Amino acid sequence: MLYVADYPVGLESKVLQVNSLLKNQCDDDVAHMVSIHVIGGIGKSTIARAVYNSNSEQFDGFCCFLENVREKSVKHGLLHLQETILFEILGDNTTRLGNVSNGMSIIRQKLSHKKVLLVLDDVDKIEQVKAVARAPNWFGYGSRVIITTREKSLKIHPWVKRSYEVEELNDEEACKLLSWNAFKTDKVDSKYTNILNRALRYASKLPLALEVVGSNLFEKGEEDCKLILDQYARVPDKKINDILRVSFDSLDGNDKDVFLDIACCFGGYKLSDVENILDAHHGSSMRLSIESLIEKSLIKIDNDLVTLHELIKEMGREIV
Ligand SMILES: Nc1ncnc2c1ncn2[C@@H]1O[C@H](COP(=O)(O)OP(=O)(O)OP(=O)(O)O)[C@@H](O)[C@H]1O
Ligand SMILES: [Mg+2]
Structure with a gap:
């Protein structure tokens, strides 16, 4: 099982929605691809991990969750992505791929009769998908490939049958996530209501910001919380980087x-x-x-x- 989140909120309904997109669409059940997309920090990777956990049992161990594809392909190249996939799915670390195009034919050759679950997390270029999952016939019947991406344009790739645009948290979920991070409970003393409401505004319902802003209020008294919130109030346009930076500034x-x-x-x-x-x-x-x-x-x-x-x-x- 993959780690999902410290305080998961509102995940069940999102996992159900993605699972319904993964369902068999026609009798022959050829492999198909689903994309999960939206801007950064909203929870694509978190949802993808939860979806992976809820489906992996049906794939007899032929599963791979490839994290940080964008970063890995810059740092280590596409060949490394191909090798990782073969290793994770088949435990194969002896086959030498040589180069990317050779790697493509070997992946196809070794996986086209296996029912695999492959998640490519944080893809930003179509080349990354092409190197490891160029077409449905690379994988056996019933296979599913999920990509998560910030790039809307990737969802129109012909391989992608269906796509899921992650919805932002609703008010109640956002408040819960913030409260858990700030107070380690969602039953918060009413004297903190105002503080919570202000913090919610600054974190603009972005899960990453809710975690970071909430954690910055952890174990602080009312007055200290207000001082911290004043720092957020000074951030122009509530730019996410600057909201996150308030936590950095508060460090020793x-x-x-x-x-x-x-x-x-x-x-x-x-x-x-x-x-x-x-x-x-x-x-x-x-x-x-x-x-x-x-x-x-x-x-x-x-x-x-x-x-x-x-x-x-x-x-x-x-x-x-
Ligand atoms: N539903 C949720 N419940 C609790 N925490 C969440 C939820 N969704 C996201 N988070 C938290 O918010 C942070 C950002 O989420 P995540 O990494 O999934 O975003 P992302 O959309 O993949 O971002 P990026 O595009 O930058 O990769 C993570 O630390 C995660 O734990
Ligand atoms: Mg991500």
Whole structure:
């Protein structure tokens, strides 16, 4: 099972909607592709992980959730995407692909009789899809490929049979997500109603911002909350990067340095590796820094890997 979210809200109905798009549409049940699209930070990857969990059992282990396709293809190239897929689905790490076009024929050859579930998370170029899933006949009957993307144009690719535009959270869901992050409960003392309402306005119902803004209010008294909200009030146009930056600005100097190191260099690294590297630069206090970055929802630990959201990484890179 993939990790989905710390405080999932409103996911069931979205998973049901995507599942209905994945359903068999005709008798021969050839493979088909579904796209999940909308701007960043709204929850595409989260929904895709939940959909993957709810379907993977039907695919006899021939499943692969390929994260961060955009970033991986820039860093490691398309050949690496192809190798990862073959490894994840078939456990095959011995076949040498040589080059991308060879890789394409090998994927087709090895998977065209397997019923696979493949998720390509955060695709931004059609070449990425073509390299690993060029056409329905690359995979066996009943296969499903899901892509998540910020790019509306990708949903018109002929492979994509159906697409799902993620709806934003409704008021109640947004309030729940914010409350869980700020107070670790959704039953919040009424004296905080005003504070919650203001915070909701600044986070504009974007789940990522709700997490980060909420976490910034965690364990703060009423007066401190108001001071923090005043900082959000000063952000012009409520630009997401600047809203996220308020959390960065509230960190201690050492925590800031650790955050910038992670944002620029160590996203996706193993926690123990990051600790070893940072220990040399910052001493053992970096452990406390890592704790406070987790508390602020600026980084997460997922399966022993240090992860941070693209938009948070971008915010960090903008600062450097
Ligand atoms: N329904 C939800 N319930 C709780 N948390 C959520 C929900 N949807 C998203 N989140 C949280 O919001 C953050 C952003 O979500 P996610 O990474 O899925 O967005 P995204 O649309 O994939 O963004 P990007 O386009 O940048 O990849 C994550 O930290 C996630 O945990
Ligand atoms: Mg994503």
